[in-house]
Amino acid sequence: MIRNNPAPSSAYAVEGHALVKTFGKFRAVDGIDIAVPAGSIYGILGPNGAGKTTLLRTLLGIIDPDEGHRRLLGDAVPLRQARAIGYLPEERGLYPSMKAAEAIAFMGALRGLPIKVGRERARAMLTEHGMGASVDKPIRQLSKGMAQTVQLFGTIVHEPKLIVLDEPFSGLDAINQGKLETLIRDQARRGVTILFSTHVIAHAERLCERIAIVAGGQIRFEGSVSEARDKLRPQVRLRTRASDGRWRRALPAETLAADGAWHFDLPDEGIEPLLRALLDGQAGIESLSIERPGLHDAFVSIAGAAAARQMQDAEEELAG
Structure with missing residues (x-):
């Protein structure tokens, strides 16, 4: 059952409320609420099979939800906003015989951009990004990274208000990943x-203002990267010249000894009381560092170690 839609909110470019999408007995999207602030860089983070692609397609109106409702650029019928959207699906596809500039112009034309304007913009984009020599080359003669860049340019050539990218970094080497990150920031x-x-995880940590961590078709966390990291305490790494003494009683109970150092969570009362105990007990402080947990640590805490391992395996497979 599709619920009645609430009044649109200009503060959000994308909204989904209580979204459910099932395929047979499998709930690919299981009661998701999501709101993407207008003008933000927003990441949906999760392992393969978590429901990310189904969620994006549901929000875009490519498929309809079984339950819930969504708004795209304030419109309760997402497909009416198709010309204001640039969508790069995970499954890439270009005509191999089509020239690079023509491919970009063609994709723009599908979104209502006059073909002549598309050609002019395509040549300018390719030249600006160091691909001027590829303007008239067929797609089949381009490297995988260059072909993917062409498809990305085709996604944005009509100057959309909203750009939706499904696994955009997949298959790109480190150099092209960096170029894509720059392009995303430029658009923002x-x-x-x-x-x-x-x-x-690294892409989301570097780029995103807000993220949704998805696992098992559900959002396990939604908020800023900083808020996700704040779910874990900062980690203390301490090296002492002395290996034992009364000062040891001042270390937290969960302290671990590894790699010649003491490792523990930053105590609630801060580091100062512990420092006094270490100095009074002549522990001989060689080094002490306090490190804020990264998004990877937060992801493991939120989504679980199995989901994190699945993501790591997929990343290593792509890198290999």
């Missing part, structure tokens, strides 16, 4: 909303 500076899915 123009006020474009960027929504992308990924299983690579």
Whole structure:
């Protein structure tokens, strides 16, 4: 049953409420609420099979939810906003015989951009990004990374208000991943909303203002990267010249000894009381560092070690 839609909110480019999508007995999207602030870079983070692609397609109106409702750029019928959206699906596809600039112009034409304008913009984009020599080359003669860049340009050539990228970094080497990150930031500076899915935590940590961690078709966390990291305490790493003494009683009960150092969570009362105990007990402090947990640590805590291992395996497979 599709519920009645609430009034649109200009603060959000994408909204989904109580979304459910099933395939047979499998609930690919299981009661998801999501709101993507207009003008933000928003990442949907999770392992393969978590429901990321189904969620994106449901939000875009490519498939309809079994339950719940969604709004895209304030419209309760997402497909009416198709010309204002640039969508790069996970399954890439270009005509091999089509020239690079023509492919970009063709994709823009599908979103209502006049073909002449598309050709002009395509040549300018390719030249600006160091691909001027590829303007008239057939897609089949381009490297995989260059072909993927062409498809990305085709996704944005019509200057959409919202760009949706499904696993955009998949198959790109480190150099092209960096170029894509730059392009995403450039689009965001123009006020474009960027929504992308990924299983690579580093991309989300570097790019996103807000993230949704998805596992098993459900959102396990939604908020800023900083808020996700704040779910875990900072980690203390301490090296002492002395290996024992009364000062040991000041260390937290869960302290672990590894690699010649003491490792423990930052105590609730801070580090100062412990420092006094270490100094008074002549522990001989050689080094002490306090490190804030990264998004990977937060992901493991939120989604579980199995989901994190699945993502790591997928990342290593791509890198290999």
